Amino acid sequence: MRIRSRSSVLGPVAALVGALALSVVCPGQAVAGRAVVGGRSVQMSDAPWMVALASRDRFGDARSGQFCGGVAVSRSTVVTAAHCMRPEVLGVDWREVPDLRVVVGRGDLGGEEGQELPVRRVWVNPEYDPRTHAGDIAVLTVDQPLTPLPMAPKGDPAYRPGTAAAVYGWGDTRGDGSYSRTLRSAPVRVLDDARCADAYPSGGDGTYRAASMVCAGLPEGGRDACQGDSGGPLVAHGKLIGLVSWGSGCGEAGSPGVYTRMSAVAPLVAAHG
Incomplete structure (x- = not known):
C-alpha cells in the first residue's frame, strides 16, 4: 500500500x-505522493x-x-x-x-x-x-487571492460510476521514482464502490469506505496518481470530487486510486477555511 x-x-x-x-x-x-501515471503535461492556465x-x-x-x-x-x-x-x-x-x-x-x-x-x-x-x-x-x-475550483456537493452526478474524471499532479510518472518537473494530468473514470471495496477490504493496509472515499482509475490499470501526488485534485464535470489519498501500487489493474470524497469533508472545509 x-x-x-x-x-x-x-x-x-x-x-x-x-x-x-x-x-x-x-x-x-x-x-x-503520486505523480500521475499514464498522463500528459498540462498548462497552468488549464488548471x-x-x-x-x-x-x-x-x-x-x-x-x-x-x-x-x-x-x-x-x-x-x-x-x-x-x-x-x-x-x-x-x-x-x-x-x-x-x-x-x-x-x-x-x-x-x-x-x-x-x-x-x-x-x-x-x-x-x-x-x-x-x-x-x-x-x-x-x-x-493564505492571504493572497487564489483561483478556486468548486467542490461537488453530495448527490452531484460527478460522483456517479463511469463518470470521466482527471487527476493532476507532479508525482511519479512510471512508478519507479521518475518524478515530473511539470504539471501532468491523467484521464480516469469514477469506479463503482463495490469494485473498490473488493480491492481494499477491511484488514488490509487501508480500508475503502464509500461514505468518505471515492476511487477512480481504469479496470485494466495504466492511469493513476502515484508517489508525489498526494493532496492533489480528482476533477469531474468541472468540479472537485476527490483528493489523492492512497492506493496499492501505481496504475496496477485491480488496484484503483483512492481519494478523499469531497462531499463528505465539505463541512470541515467550510468550518476551517
Missing part, C-alpha cells in the same frame, strides 16, 4: 536524504486552481521543494491530504516547518513563474485515521 506524498527529509541535505528515504518504498528521486505544497528547507530547491499537491477551493483556502502534514512526510511536526509554502501559477517546478505564498493557518483533521486512511483532509489558509 502507498500513500501518495513525498517522504520526509532531515536537515540541509534534503534532496539527497529525501531520495534515499523514498527509495525504501519506490526507488528513485524523492518527491511527494489555475492547482497548487503545490513546498518546503525548500525540508526538500531542497529542486522542483521548488514540492512534497504534495493541493487545490484552491476559495479565494483564500487550499485543501490537501492530512497525511501530507504528518511527520512521516515532513520529518517533523508541520509547526516546525517555517518555510511552508503554497506554490501557485508554477506548472514547471524548476521555473520561477507564479508565487510562493506563505501559509497563514493550517488545520489538520484530528480524526484522520492512518490505519484506514479515513478523514484524510487538511485545510490551509
